[in-house]
Amino acid sequence: MIIGNYRIELEPRLSTPKWLYAAVPALSLLFAFVVGGVFIGLTGHSPIGTLSLLIERGYASTKGITNTLGSATPLICTGLAAAFAFRMNLFNIGEEGQMYLGMIGSAWAGIVLAGHLPGFVAVPMVLLFGALCGALWVLLPAVLRAKLGTSEIVSSLLLNYVALNLVNYFIFGSRGIFRDPTTSFPQGRLIEESARLGSFGTTRTYPTVLIAVALAIGLYWFMKRSNYGYETSVFADSPNTARYAGMSSTKLTLSVLLFSGALAGLAGSMYVVGPAGKVDPGLLQIGLGYAGIVVAALARYNFVAVILTAILFAGLREGGASLQISSNPVPISIAVVLQGSVLLFALGGEVFRRNRLRIRRVQQVSVAS
Amino acid sequence: MKMKHLKGIALAAAAVVGLAACGGSSSSSDTTAAAGGDYSNLKVAVVYIGVPGDAGYTYQHEQGIKELEAELGITVTRLENIPEGAESAATFDQLAAEGYNLIFGTSFGYMDPMLEVSAKYPEVCFEHATGYKTSTNMGTYFGAAEEARYLSGIAAGAASPTGKLGYVAAFPIPEVVRGLNAFTLGARSVNPKATVQVTWTSTWFDPAKEKEAAQALLQAGADVLGMHQDSTATGEAAMEAGAKWVGYNSDTLAGNFPDTWLTAPIWDWGPYYIKAAKSFAAGTCDVSQFYGNMADGTVKLGTFGSSVSAETQALIAEKAAAIIDGTFAPFTGPIKDNTGKEVIAAGVVAPLGDLLGMQYLVEGVIGEIPKS
Numbered sequence: 001m002i003i004g005n006y007r008i009e010l011e012p013r014l015s016t017p018k019w020l021y022a023a024v025p026a027l028s029l030l031f032a033f034v035v036g037g038v039f040i041g042l043t044g045h046s047p048i049g050t051l052s053l054l055i056e057r058g059y060a061s062t063k064g065i066t067n068t069l070g071s072a073t074p075l076i077c078t079g080l081a082a083a084f085a086f087r088m089n090l091f092n093i094g095e096e097g098q099m100y101l102g103m104i105g106s107a108w109a110g111i112v113l114a115g116h117l118p119g120f121v122a123v124p125m126v127l128l129f130g131a132l133c134g135a136l137w138v139l140l141p142a143v144l145r146a147k148l149g150t151s152e153i154v155s156s157l158l159l160n161y162v163a164l165n166l167v168n169y170f171i172f173g174s175r176g177i178f179r180d181p182t183t184s185f186p187q188g189r190l191i192e193e194s195a196r197l198g199s200f201g202t203t204r205t206y207p208t209v210l211i212a213v214a215l216a217i218g219l220y221w222f223m224k225r226s227n228y229g230y231e232t233s234v235f236a237d238s239p240n241t242a243r244y245a246g247m248s249s250t251k252l253t254l255s256v257l258l259f260s261g262a263l264a265g266l267a268g269s270m271y272v273v274g275p276a277g278k279v280d281p282g283l284l285q286i287g288l289g290y291a292g293i294v295v296a297a298l299a300r301y302n303f304v305a306v307i308l309t310a311i312l313f314a315g316l317r318e319g320g321a322s323l324q325i326s327s328n329p330v331p332i333s334i335a336v337v338l339q340g341s342v343l344l345f346a347l348g349g350e351v352f353r354r355n356r357l358r359i360r361r362v363q364q365v366s367v368a369s
Numbered sequence: 370m371k372m373k374h375l376k377g378i379a380l381a382a383a384a385v386v387g388l389a390a391c392g393g394s395s396s397s398s399d400t401t402a403a404a405g406g407d408y409s410n411l412k413v414a415v416v417y418i419g420v421p422g423d424a425g426y427t428y429q430h431e432q433g434i435k436e437l438e439a440e441l442g443i444t445v446t447r448l449e450n451i452p453e454g455a456e457s458a459a460t461f462d463q464l465a466a467e468g469y470n471l472i473f474g475t476s477f478g479y480m481d482p483m484l485e486v487s488a489k490y491p492e493v494c495f496e497h498a499t500g501y502k503t504s505t506n507m508g509t510y511f512g513a514a515e516e517a518r519y520l521s522g523i524a525a526g527a528a529s530p531t532g533k534l535g536y537v538a539a540f541p542i543p544e545v546v547r548g549l550n551a552f553t554l555g556a557r558s559v560n561p562k563a564t565v566q567v568t569w570t571s572t573w574f575d576p577a578k579e580k581e582a583a584q585a586l587l588q589a590g591a592d593v594l595g596m597h598q599d600s601t602a603t604g605e606a607a608m609e610a611g612a613k614w615v616g617y618n619s620d621t622l623a624g625n626f627p628d629t630w631l632t633a634p635i636w637d638w639g640p641y642y643i644k645a646a647k648s649f650a651a652g653t654c655d656v657s658q659f660y661g662n663m664a665d666g667t668v669k670l671g672t673f674g675s676s677v678s679a680e681t682q683a684l685i686a687e688k689a690a691a692i693i694d695g696t697f698a699p700f701t702g703p704i705k706d707n708t709g710k711e712v713i714a715a716g717v718v719a720p721l722g723d724l725l726g727m728q729y730l731v732e733g734v735i736g737e738i739p740k741s
């Protein structure tokens with residue numbers, strides 16, 4: 001691009017200085033708040049006041065941070081699911097549907113199997129069933145990808161709509177095991193009490209948050225230290241090298257996608273053992289699966305960073321919605337603009353981490369003599 | 370809230386309702402604020418599933434909230450686009466923590482979250498639209514849309530030369546089934562051979578999907594459409610095909626559909642919101658299950674389009690008067706379901722409890738609902 005006498009170019013960095021890893025996200029956030037602030041100002045609200053209210057309601061108050069941690073819990077799982085697959089250039093877009101299947105599988109186990117079991121058996125079993133169902137939901141795209149090379153992007157995405165209709169069918173379209181038998185109103189049947197976890201005190205944070213965080217740290221460690229982690233990273237960089245080294249692309253593709261599906265399924269399970277306690281069509285309205293992809297991208301597919309980006313994202317949502325609770329309420333659409341600009345700048349900032357911005361003076365060649 | 374506690378809560382709620390009914394008016398005089406029309410102790414919030422710009426369900430609630438603000442001289446805080454389900458509890462919790470003491474929630478899926486938060490804030494009054502669970506500080510509100518549905522069915526039946534009607538419906542739940550049945554009964558009261566083909570969209574608000582469903586019904590030969598959705602997409606499909614249609618929730622966009630608009634069952638929530646707020650300001654959280662109707666003005670029939678004949682309008686006015694003075698109810702036997710089985714015996718008026726749990730489609734409806 002040439003402006004006046006200057007040529008502006010991006011050139012790839014050969015190595016990234018350490019400080020940039022911190023500076024780019026920080027500057028991205030700052031820019032996002034400046035741009036979001038302009039929109040807030042245009043609607044007649046104080047940008048600083050609104051931002052500080054957002055931070056207070058989303059992160060900096062006891063209620064804010066505990067609400068945020070509660071809604072971040074399944075988001076960490078879908079974020080890990082996306083990060084795990086995307087790292088190996090396997091683009092599982094089906095976290096949303098896999099999460100619904102996790103909810104269905106967990107509810108089934110919680111209704112049918114959990115009776116008379118003590119909590120320390122019932123809860124892990126219910127979580128496991130959800131993970132299993134999430135993995136099963138990605139089995140078809142995974143096999144198609146591994147055996148026939150069919151794009152997993154399309155097949156996993158399309159299955160989201162199937163899963164959505166499956167949840168609707170179980171609650172609104174049929175009178176099966178998942179539906180509350182005590183009323184003709186359409187809603188899920190509660191799972192056994194023993195298969196549920198209470199929240200911490202009066203907060204909305206559930207112990208499942210500890211599992212999600214432990215999973216993130218465990219995955220980080222495992223993928224760094226294990227043979228398997230090494231193989232997937234070789235495969236991601238160069239499938240041919242991996243094959244030459246005797247690694248099975250079929251096995252790696254299948255295992256990565258299935259484990260990604262299991263993580264997404266676990267998000268649905270955590271929703272069931274925690275706040276919902278049943279197949280709850282409300283989950284269809286909040287898009288935690290799709291949000292997981294954004295969370296993973298923000299974290300640059302780093303498992304530990306997913307914890308932070310999930311909390312950032314959940315807080316923006318919690319805080320953003322509660323900006324309407326004020327004597328001079330900020331409309332929800334402005335809160336969404338703010339969220340969007342944070343995500344856009346955070347992703348856009350990546351360009352400057354990977355590339356160097358060069359501005360050169362252009363020598364003007366004079367034609368007239 | 371866990372299921373096994375519900376019976377206890379229901380009993381407690383029933384007791385409170387009973388007490389409130391006996392002592393409500395006498396106790397209100399000595400409580401805090403009501404006397405001089407001072408409502409400064411009220412801090413009211415409403416939680417919407419959608420946005421008031423939907424020209425439908427949320428729009429009509431917003432009109433009621435505006436009436437409430439004007440009547441009491443207060444400002445109500447609105448929360449828009451709050452998804453249903455367990456996560457919505459955080460929103461109700463935050464509202465209560467910020468000092469709001471009268472909180473309305475307008476969507477069915479807020480029921481369990483509101484009930485859960487209501488137990489945590491016993492001093493806060495929660496009012497939930499379209500649900501059925503109550504507590505010592507949570508009531509419900511809804512109304513007999515089926516009365517106006519029946520009347521709109523008369524307009525639809527009279528406007529259909531072929532007698533083939535279509536109906537775009539959200540979910541096969543009692544509320545929607547009740548409206549569909551009332552619509553069908555109304556249509557068949559003037560057009561005994563009329564049939565109503567129903568399509569379930571599995572969504573409350575998805576204009577593209579609703580429009581497709583409406584177009585499919587029109588292609589199958591329907592010449593008049595009814596609908597139970599939060600958007601006006603059915604009307605757009607009808608207008609493009611030159612078919613007539615009956616709206617729902619609101620008639621604010623009737624003028625956008627010249628010639629094709631018939632009428633619509635509409636809601637007027639203002640009187641209820643005012644009643645609930647005044648009751649709470651006087652010290653009583655209304656924890657009853659309010660079920661408004663045409664007689665109390667909560668349910669109305671919207672404006673007529675130009676293609677509803679004067680004769681039909683007169684017939685509808687006559688039926689409306691009978692509904693309002695209690696001499697006529699849409700669900701009066703004999704009524705058969707669409708498999709030929711008698712569901713309401715001759716001369717019997719179905720009690721409200723049966724209507725609220727309705728699980729059959731009446732004769733004339735082409736379609737199915739899940740069997741229990």
